[in-house]
Each structure stands twice: as structure tokens, then as C-alpha cells.
Amino acid sequence: MTTTGAESPPLGDGLVGLLLSRGPSIERLPVEVLSPEQAAAELERVQARKAMDAAYEAELVMVLAAARPDTDDPPPGHPGARRRGSGSPVPGTSEFFPDELAAVLNSARAYATGVASDAYQLVERIPAVHAERAAGRLDPYRARVFADVLGTASDEVVAVVVPAVLPTAAGLSSGVLRKRLIAAAVAADEEFAEQRRVEAERRAAVRTYATADGMAVLATELPAPVTAAMWSRIDRAAQLARASGDDRPIDLLRAEAHAAMVLQPGDPDRPACTAHLEITAPLSALRTPGRHAAADPTATPAAAVARAAAGGCTPTVGRMPITAAHLRELLSQLDALGVQAPAGGSLAVAITGDDGRLLATGTAADLARLASRGCPTHGATARCDCP
Numbered sequence: 001m002t003t004t005g006a007e008s009p010p011l012g013d014g015l016v017g018l019l020l021s022r023g024p025s026i027e028r029l030p031v032e033v034l035s036p037e038q039a040a041a042e043l044e045r046v047q048a049r050k051a052m053d054a055a056y057e058a059e060l061v062m063v064l065a066a067a068r069p070d071t072d073d074p075p076p077g078h079p080g081a082r083r084r085g086s087g088s089p090v091p092g093t094s095e096f097f098p099d100e101l102a103a104v105l106n107s108a109r110a111y112a113t114g115v116a117s118d119a120y121q122l123v124e125r126i127p128a129v130h131a132e133r134a135a136g137r138l139d140p141y142r143a144r145v146f147a148d149v150l151g152t153a154s155d156e157v158v159a160v161v162v163p164a165v166l167p168t169a170a171g172l173s174s175g176v177l178r179k180r181l182i183a184a185a186v187a188a189d190e191e192f193a194e195q196r197r198v199e200a201e202r203r204a205a206v207r208t209y210a211t212a213d214g215m216a217v218l219a220t221e222l223p224a225p226v227t228a229a230m231w232s233r234i235d236r237a238a239q240l241a242r243a244s245g246d247d248r249p250i251d252l253l254r255a256e257a258h259a260a261m262v263l264q265p266g267d268p269d270r271p272a273c274t275a276h277l278e279i280t281a282p283l284s285a286l287r288t289p290g291r292h293a294a295a296d297p298t299a300t301p302a303a304a305v306a307r308a309a310a311g312g313c314t315p316t317v318g319r320m321p322i323t324a325a326h327l328r329e330l331l332s333q334l335d336a337l338g339v340q341a342p343a344g345g346s347l348a349v350a351i352t353g354d355d356g357r358l359l360a361t362g363t364a365a366d367l368a369r370l371a372s373r374g375c376p377t378h379g380a381t382a383r384c385d386c387p
Contacts, residue, residue, distance in 0.1 A: 048136030054143070055134035058119035061101065065090045065116065068097040089117035121147035125155065128162050129169075138170050145174055149181040152196065157188045160302065164309035180309055183321040187304035194325045197223075224322055234258045 026049075029042055065088075073094050087095040102112035122130040122143055129146045132138035146169075150158050161184045169177055186193040207219045220227070237257035238250055246253060308321075316322060 047139060051133045051136045051139050054140035055130055058123050058130065061116055061119040062123050064101060065093045065097060068094045068100065070094045089113055090120045117151070118144055118147045121151050125158060126150060126162055128166055132166065142169055142174060142177055145178050146181065149178060149185065153185050154189065154192065157185055160188045160305050161185050164305050179321055180311060183308035184305045186321060187308045190325070197326055234261070
């Protein structure tokens with residue numbers, strides 16, 4: 001938001017006021033005289049400056065937040081009190097802070113709320129990530145991945161996960177970084193992660209929003225195993241169309257296949273297709289709770305976090321990290337439903353060691369029985385040291 005004249009806020013008469021009264025500027029090299037190598041080097045410097053500016057912006061946002069406490073907000077039950085879910089993402093700040101920030105940023109309230117949330121998470125809760133961004137060593141997008149994944153994690157989980165993942169974060173793609181953060185957070189506190197998963201499943205939803213040129217997005221949020229199977233079936237249908245001679249872009253073929261499955265589920269003219277679902281099951285994740293430590297005294301949570309942060313083997317479905325409890329539940333559900341791989345499809349479950357080494361493969365029913373039977377010598381409820 002730009003203000004002029006009598007509406008300008010008081011900036012003071014000192015050096016800070018003088019600097020703020022000047023227009024924004026950046027250091028620019030004469031681009032017309034740069035060689036390609038010099039232009040590439042300058043682009044790298046620009047990326048570092050973007051990271052530094054993002055960190056600077058976050059600090060400025062927190063200055064505004066500190067000046068807007070919630071002490072003057074109407075208490076619950078009184079006229080003008082905050083509606084459910086409409087408050088500030090920064091604890092202890094006024095419910096109107098996002099609106100004020102939106103006016104300053106000349107943006108929608110939803111965008112300003114996201115900016116404030118990221119600023120709080122990175123500056124206050126994940127300062128090590130903020131410091132890397134402020135130094136220009138970690139770009140803003142990867143920093144936001146940290147805030148997104150760890151935003152609901154406890155301080156104890158953050159304290160364990162960040163040192164394990166941050167040293168290699170700048171060299172990872174955003175997708176790999178997200179998966180490693182999720183896996184490390186699950187390893188740090190699997191009970192809490194499992195509780196969050198159960199709560200998240202209650203928030204499953206379908207959303208739609210317009211994009212551009214008459215297009216729109218239909219987004220379905222479901223448990224990872226379901227979305228993995230849905231994606232596999234959509235992709236399979238698109239690949240069949242491609243194999244039949246349709247040379248249009250594969251994304252377009254996937255979109256048309258998805259629409260056909262929803263709008264014409266019983267179309268007899270559409271070729272039959274099946275899904276391929278891949279489940280990775282580390283042997284330790286198949287043990288019933290309480291037997292992991294007995295079987296391997298060195299398998300501490302810290303070791304599990306380090307392994308996940310380094311890209312080690314963790315329970316996955318469709319290559320997305322899940323908790324060990326979720327894995328056992330999924331395998332038990334598949335067994336109870338009698339799910340079998342159909343003709344043309346596959347349900348692959350790979351048992352690995354914690355180092356990722358393949359130990360065996362089996363059907364979902366085989367592994368569900370393995371996950372629930374416990375010790376074959378002393379019984380399912382025994383807390384023995386047998387592997």
C-alpha cells in the first residue's frame with residue numbers, strides 16, 4: 001500500500017526516517033556488457049538476495065506482529081469477538097493483524113495470513129532455517145517447505161529434525177526435501193505423527209477453484225494410500241491412450257481420463273485399466289509396538305531421524321512417507337478386504353532392512369499376518385528379544 005502527503009505515517013527525523021523516505025533501490029550491473037558466464041554468476045547472486053530479502057521481510061512482519069497484541073481484542077462471547085478460525089497465525093497477536101498486514105502488502109487477507117504464518121514459524125520456531133535464508137544460502141521456497149511440514153510439529157520434534165535435515169536442504173529438490181522432513185518428523189515422534197494422521201483424515205475434502213482462461217482445478221485431499229491408487233489408475237488410463245496412438249500431452253490425457261472416470265464410470269467403450277500400488281515396508285515397521293527396541297537396542301529415535309533425514313528406508317505408500325502404525329493398518333485393511341492384484345495390475349509390498357536393502361517380497365495378506373502375529377515362538381503378546 002502506498003501512501004503520500006498527509007496520510008504518510010510518521011517516519012521520524014533521524015537517519016532511519018531519512019532512509020525510509022527514499023525510494024527503494026537495488027544494485028544493478030550493466031546487463032548489456034555482461035558475458036553469459038557473468039550473467040549466470042549474477043543470477044546466482046540475485047537468488048541469494050531474494051533469500052535475504054525474504055528473511056528481512058519476515059523480520060519486519062514480526063516487528064508489526066509484536067506491536068499488535070491481542071489484549072484489546074473483544075473476549076469470547078462478546079460482540080465483535082473473533083470467529084472460529086479467523087484469528088491471527090501468530091500467537092498472542094490481534095485477530096485484526098492479518099487485515100492490517102494485508103493492507104500494507106496490498107494483498108488479500110488469506111495471502112497476508114500465509115506470510116505471517118511463515119514469518120512466525122521461521123523466525124520464532126525454526127531460527128536455524130531463518131538464519132540460512134538470511135545468509136542467502138537457502139532459497140525462500142525451500143524455507144517455506146520447512147515451515148509447512150513442521151508448522152504443526154512440537155518444539156521437541158523441530159529441535160531434532162531441523163539439525164538432521166538442514167545441512168543438505170539446499171541441494172535437495174523441494175519434493176525430496178518435503179519427503180525427508182515428513183519421514184524425519186514421523187521418526188522423531190511416531191505416536192504424535194499417527195495422532196495427526198488420524199485427525200487429518202477427518203479433514204478429507206474436495207475443493208475447486210478457478211485458474212485462468214476458463215479452466216479450474218479440482219483437488220481431492222485423501223489418505224496417501226487412496227490418492228496413490230487413484231493416481232496410478234488415472235496414469236494407467238492415460239498410458240493406454242498413449243499406446244493406442246493418442247500423441248497429445250500426457251497431462252492432458254490424464255486430465256481427460258480423470259474426468260471420464262468421474263463423469264462416466266460405467267462407460268463400456270473405455271478400455272479397462274487397473275492400478276499399480278507400491279508399498280515399502282521396513283522390517284522394523286512391521287513389528288508390533290514395543291518389540292522394536294527389544295529386537296534392536298541401537299534403534300533409537302535419534303538414529304531413526306538421522307536415517308530418514310539422509311533418505312534412508314522408511315514406510316512408504318506410493319513413495320510418500322507414512323507412519324509404521326499406518327503401514328500396519330493399511331496391510332490389515334487389505335487383508336480384511338481380500339484385496340488381490342487384478343489382471344494387468346499389481347499390489348507390490350517390499351520388505352526391506354532399515355538400510356533399504358531388499359529382504360523379501362510378499363502379498364498384502366502375507367505381510368498383514370506377519371505384522372500382527374508377533375513372535376512365532378513366544379506368541380503375539382510376548383515382549384521378548386527375538387528378532
